[in-house]
Amino acid sequence: xxxxxxxxxxxxxxxxxxxxxxxxxxxxxxxxxxxxxxxxxxxxxxxxxxxxxxxxxxxxxxxxxxxxxxxxxxxxxxxxxxxxxxxxxxxxxxxxxxxxxxxxxxxxxxxxxxxxxxxxxxxxxxxxxxxxxxxxxxxxxxxxxxxxxxxxxxxxxxxxxxxxxxxxxxxxxxxxxxxxxxxxxxxxxxxxxxxxxxxxxxxxxxxxxxxxxxxxxxxxxxxxxxxxxxxxxxxxxxxxxxxxxxxxxxxxxxxxxxxxxxxxxxxxxxxxxxxxxxxxxxxxxxxxxxxxxxxxxxxxxxxxxxxxxxxxxxxxxxxxxxxxxxxxxxxxxxxxxxxxxxxxxxxxxxxxxxxxxxxxxxxxxxxxxxxxxxxxxxxxxxxxxxxxxxxxxxxxxxxxxxxxxxxxxxxxxxxxxxxxxxxxxxxxxxxxxxxxxxxxxxxxxxxxxxxxxxxxxxxxxxxxxxxxxxxxxxxxxxxxxxxxxxxxxxxxxxxxxxxxx
Amino acid sequence: xxxxxxxxxxxxxxxxxxxxxxxxxxxxxxxxxxxxxxxxxxxxxxxxxxxxxxxxxxxxxxxxxxxxxxxxxxxxxxxxxxxxxxxxxxxxxxxxxxxxxxxxxxxxxxxxxxxxxxxxxxxxxxxxxxxxxxxxxxxxxxxxxxxxxxxxxxxxxxxxxxxx
Numbered sequence: 001x002x003x004x005x006x007x008x009x010x011x012x013x014x015x016x017x018x019x020x021x022x023x024x025x026x027x028x029x030x031x032x033x034x035x036x037x038x039x040x041x042x043x044x045x046x047x048x049x050x051x052x053x054x055x056x057x058x059x060x061x062x063x064x065x066x067x068x069x070x071x072x073x074x075x076x077x078x079x080x081x082x083x084x085x086x087x088x089x090x091x092x093x094x095x096x097x098x099x100x101x102x103x104x105x106x107x108x109x110x111x112x113x114x115x116x117x118x119x120x121x122x123x124x125x126x127x128x129x130x131x132x133x134x135x136x137x138x139x140x141x142x143x144x145x146x147x148x149x150x151x152x153x154x155x156x157x158x159x160x161x162x163x164x165x166x167x168x169x170x171x172x173x174x175x176x177x178x179x180x181x182x183x184x185x186x187x188x189x190x191x192x193x194x195x196x197x198x199x200x201x202x203x204x205x206x207x208x209x210x211x212x213x214x215x216x217x218x219x220x221x222x223x224x225x226x227x228x229x230x231x232x233x234x235x236x237x238x239x240x241x242x243x244x245x246x247x248x249x250x251x252x253x254x255x256x257x258x259x260x261x262x263x264x265x266x267x268x269x270x271x272x273x274x275x276x277x278x279x280x281x282x283x284x285x286x287x288x289x290x291x292x293x294x295x296x297x298x299x300x301x302x303x304x305x306x307x308x309x310x311x312x313x314x315x316x317x318x319x320x321x322x323x324x325x326x327x328x329x330x331x332x333x334x335x336x337x338x339x340x341x342x343x344x345x346x347x348x349x350x351x352x353x354x355x356x357x358x359x360x361x362x363x364x365x366x367x368x369x370x371x372x373x374x375x376x377x378x379x380x381x382x383x384x385x386x387x388x389x390x391x392x393x394x395x396x397x398x399x400x401x402x403x404x405x406x407x408x409x410x411x412x413x414x415x416x417x418x419x420x421x422x423x424x425x426x427x428x429x430x431x432x433x434x435x436x437x438x439x440x441x442x443x444x445x446x447x448x449x450x451x452x453x454x455x456x457x458x459x460x461x462x463x464x465x466x467x468x469x470x471x472x473x474x475x476x477x478x479x480x481x482x483x484x485x486x487x488x489x490x491x492x493x494x495x496x497x498x499x500x501x
Numbered sequence: 502x503x504x505x506x507x508x509x510x511x512x513x514x515x516x517x518x519x520x521x522x523x524x525x526x527x528x529x530x531x532x533x534x535x536x537x538x539x540x541x542x543x544x545x546x547x548x549x550x551x552x553x554x555x556x557x558x559x560x561x562x563x564x565x566x567x568x569x570x571x572x573x574x575x576x577x578x579x580x581x582x583x584x585x586x587x588x589x590x591x592x593x594x595x596x597x598x599x600x601x602x603x604x605x606x607x608x609x610x611x612x613x614x615x616x617x618x619x620x621x622x623x624x625x626x627x628x629x630x631x632x633x634x635x636x637x638x639x640x641x642x643x644x645x646x647x648x649x650x651x652x653x654x655x656x657x658x659x660x661x662x663x664x665x
Binding site: 044162164165167168171172174175178182184185187188189190192213216217219220221223390391392393395396397399400401403404407408411413416417420423424427428431432433434446449450453454457 | 597
């Protein structure tokens, strides 16, 4: 308790609270604009924290992180373009809800469950972080490989009608992820002599292309249709609170808890973050649901799963950072930079030497979660009002920001051209009815599987046995097999039902 | 080619299968250029080959499934790709290509302003009134505002081109 008082003393002052408010608002804006992400917000603000005290600096970065991850839901729900990789799966049910005229409800659900996800993972971080960190470091190459395979086995529920197309899409993702310098042997692959391609494709331009450009091309295709409306009709009048009922909230309680656990669990594992957590949580909740066929048609369950899990990954990612000094994803790598910038080394000693910072971070996370809820609640109607803008004006405006975001990744035009390339691919995928979500999953998971398979084989001197004998790996591989078998059975049943009809 | 076979390859699944086969062959051929390492157990070419082979097999499965499920009556409707405005899609793609192409020459502000005006006109529906003056103003404000925000506050050096 004394430690909490020390942390509260460090954070509960006007300058720090103001910095949290600024961080949350900026984070939400960065998260909401496709192309600009939480990672970019922290990277851009990192030099600014140099002039602040260590606590104030880290508090600002934490607020940017929370706001940035949560803000992604706004564009995902309102425009079908995810603001960040963490909100890719939010599009699946968020956008259909908007099309049904229920954008306020979708946003409200997303905001409240983002808050719950952040809160849940923060509580876990405060009370269980040392135990969880010790578990996380047990993950070696074999376990990561198995986890990667398990994540890929979720494709079944993301594939839509054809499992073959879903797997093919994921394979395309894995294939495009192989472009660039090989991470083990430093050998260039598929660069075709182009210097920029040796760096490979970054996830941000790939995601922008697959979703934003593909959406613009789709809008261009539909714009000449005489019955096509340029705006979506939303009735804001009469909507109270967050736009959903208490009964709806109660019906999602277990879903939210389940997704929080998935998000926190995935966040804890270094190298895997909210980008994967939201897709896996969506698939897991869909598989568990009594009405999986309704997913993708616009039900709040999908939004709850993705938004709770991606925000829960925040607290999870901070577990290895604070306890072991190991960043869980790119954002926490920047936070690590922010801490070291002020001469603080995260790790077990931090809990005794920098109590004010550690507990300051905990308090800042809690305050950020509450402020995020309030700011997004008061902004809810303003966000929905964006839909009053005609698509013809909104989409080109968003694309200009996408260009800035893609350019800002490495300050080079190659990433901007990548957006166009993957936009073409995304549009083509839509035309041949190949789902794009498995592509993104494959693009993120592919390198994890490859690197850990090859690294594991180097450790075992070419033997595959440890991949099966490691207890954690065995659990994940068995779960993957089970997931694939169940998907196969579901597919066969669906076909048999169709035939009988 | 008889009617059935023609429709088989015109159906979406057929197109998808053929595309996947072609891509897997291209990818497998390109993977032969990867330098083979003698130091590590599995070289850099191992996973690309696995991906390529699996995709090839899956594509064959898709084509076989497609030909099995073929029902001439249904296929005729399925095969008909949605008749939407392909011309507009092509123009949008071309416009984006030109936008990115000229950005380094004329700079972010001019290129983005022009892109905004033309793209907004392309996306506006038939019969809607196009206010070019307003679009130009909004496009210019958006481009200038974002350029200065990112250039001065966040030090992202967007292409400046002719203006600076």
